[in-house]
Amino acid sequence: MSLIVYAIPFFLACIALEMLISVLKKRKVYRFHDTVTSLNIGFISETIRVLVKLLTVVVYAVVLDKVAAFQWDIKSPWVWVLAFFMYDFFYYWAHRSGHEINLLWAAHVVHHSSEDYNLGTALRQSSTNQVFYWIFYLPMAIAGIPVSVFVTIALISALYQFWSHTQLVPKLGWADRVFVTPSNHRCHHGRNDYCLDKNYGGTLIIWDRLFGTYTEERDDEPVVYGTLKPLQSWNPVWGNLRNYVALTRDTLATAGWRNKLMRVFAPPAWTPEGQPVETVDMRHYTPFETPSTRLQRVYGVLGSATVLALVVHLLLVAADLSMGARILYTVLIACNTACLAWVFEGKSWALALESLRNTLTLGSLTAGVWFSPVAPKIQIVAALVLLLSWALLWRINRERVAQANLQAVPAVRA
Numbered sequence: 001m002s003l004i005v006y007a008i009p010f011f012l013a014c015i016a017l018e019m020l021i022s023v024l025k026k027r028k029v030y031r032f033h034d035t036v037t038s039l040n041i042g043f044i045s046e047t048i049r050v051l052v053k054l055l056t057v058v059v060y061a062v063v064l065d066k067v068a069a070f071q072w073d074i075k076s077p078w079v080w081v082l083a084f085f086m087y088d089f090f091y092y093w094a095h096r097s098g099h100e101i102n103l104l105w106a107a108h109v110v111h112h113s114s115e116d117y118n119l120g121t122a123l124r125q126s127s128t129n130q131v132f133y134w135i136f137y138l139p140m141a142i143a144g145i146p147v148s149v150f151v152t153i154a155l156i157s158a159l160y161q162f163w164s165h166t167q168l169v170p171k172l173g174w175a176d177r178v179f180v181t182p183s184n185h186r187c188h189h190g191r192n193d194y195c196l197d198k199n200y201g202g203t204l205i206i207w208d209r210l211f212g213t214y215t216e217e218r219d220d221e222p223v224v225y226g227t228l229k230p231l232q233s234w235n236p237v238w239g240n241l242r243n244y245v246a247l248t249r250d251t252l253a254t255a256g257w258r259n260k261l262m263r264v265f266a267p268p269a270w271t272p273e274g275q276p277v278e279t280v281d282m283r284h285y286t287p288f289e290t291p292s293t294r295l296q297r298v299y300g301v302l303g304s305a306t307v308l309a310l311v312v313h314l315l316l317v318a319a320d321l322s323m324g325a326r327i328l329y330t331v332l333i334a335c336n337t338a339c340l341a342w343v344f345e346g347k348s349w350a351l352a353l354e355s356l357r358n359t360l361t362l363g364s365l366t367a368g369v370w371f372s373p374v375a376p377k378i379q380i381v382a383a384l385v386l387l388l389s390w391a392l393l394w395r396i397n398r399e400r401v402a403q404a405n406l407q408a409v410p411a412v413r414a
């Protein structure tokens with residue numbers, strides 16, 4: 001868990017660097033709300049990983065112990081080579097299933113919900129992916145790949161995939177046909193016809209070329225990022241739940257058990273009558289956006305920093321918490337991200353809810369009653385952040401009232 005804590009500054013530094021380079025190159029690669037949403041989705045995904053990941057590794061270890069005929073020697077270089085190719089092969093099928101089985105798409109869609117494409121998108125990971133994906137790697141346990149080798153290869157694969165989420169690296173020639181690179185992963189995130197259900201690879205793209213799902217980025221048709229049913233929300237919790245809600249609603253509305261099962265396990269585009277599902281009209285669509293002022297952006301950075309502080313705290317103390325306390329802490333962090341999103345979306349009641357959220361979260365940190373005793377310095381910082389948050393919310397409220405009055409005047413005159 002502490003490894004993730006160390007990786008967070010590295011990811012944030014890379015994102016800051018990409019932002020800087022994109023500004024210097026005069027390319028609009030980042031939007032404020034989309035970036036904060038990607039980060040907050042990533043943060044809550046990490047807190048859920050604390051709950052689930054250990055369980056999946058334990059299952060892997062049990063299968064290895066009970067089913068595998070033998071275990072490879074961790075010192076042998078061949079076990080690392082074999083594990084790398086096995087992991088990448090099963091990653092391809094897990095990822096492909098994530099797109100071609102509706103239930104798994106409900107989890108994986110979160111990663112594709114951004115309508116931008118940048119290193120922040122790489123962190124936009126589903127909170128529920130890990131509930132399903134571990135099953136795909138059990139053949140590695142049966143083949144006797146030691147747990148430490150499996151975990152290390154999985155980590156290397158995840159780190160490798162981070163860099164492919166950028167628009168700033170152009171096509172790389174032969175490398176685009178061997179490895180997963182920014183160019184071929186850009187296609188994977190596209191909703192253009194030629195991009196749909198293509199380039200599932202993790203580290204190597206050779207599996208796509210072998211199994212017929214490879215496509216090259218076209219110069220004459222730039223990739224349009226996002227899904228055919230856009231999320232149109234900044235809410236990380238809703239982003240994770242929306243497709244499950246839709247899947248449940250569609251399954252209940254479908255007649256007959258066979259068709260109900262098809263709804264859950266067929267590709268997302270499947271319908272009982274075979275008619276095409278309703279999707280966005282690409283010709284008249286502009287990416288989801290909501291107005292934001294400088295004050296709101298400052299508040300967004302402060303709110304996200306609070307969420308990040310809570311996530312780091314949870315990752316550091318998770319081992320000492322009971323499962324109940326971990327779940328409660330995770331729910332609280334998720335609530336924090338949802339409240340922040342409602343401010344971004346301009347909900348009328350969001351500012352009052354934010355005041356309450358800040359008072360409870362930062363107030364309990366200030367009072368030193370946040371799960372375990374906190375250092376006095378943290379209490380002072382929390383108190384200062386609380387005061388600043390109140391002041392910002394008050395200013396944002398005044399700004400909105402002034403804006404509403406301005407818009408009401410012409411209507412009254414008319």
Ligand SMILES: [Zn+2]
Nearest residue numbers: 095099108188
């Ligand atoms: Zn995908």
Ligand SMILES: [Zn+2]
Nearest residue numbers: 111165185189
């Ligand atoms: Zn991706």
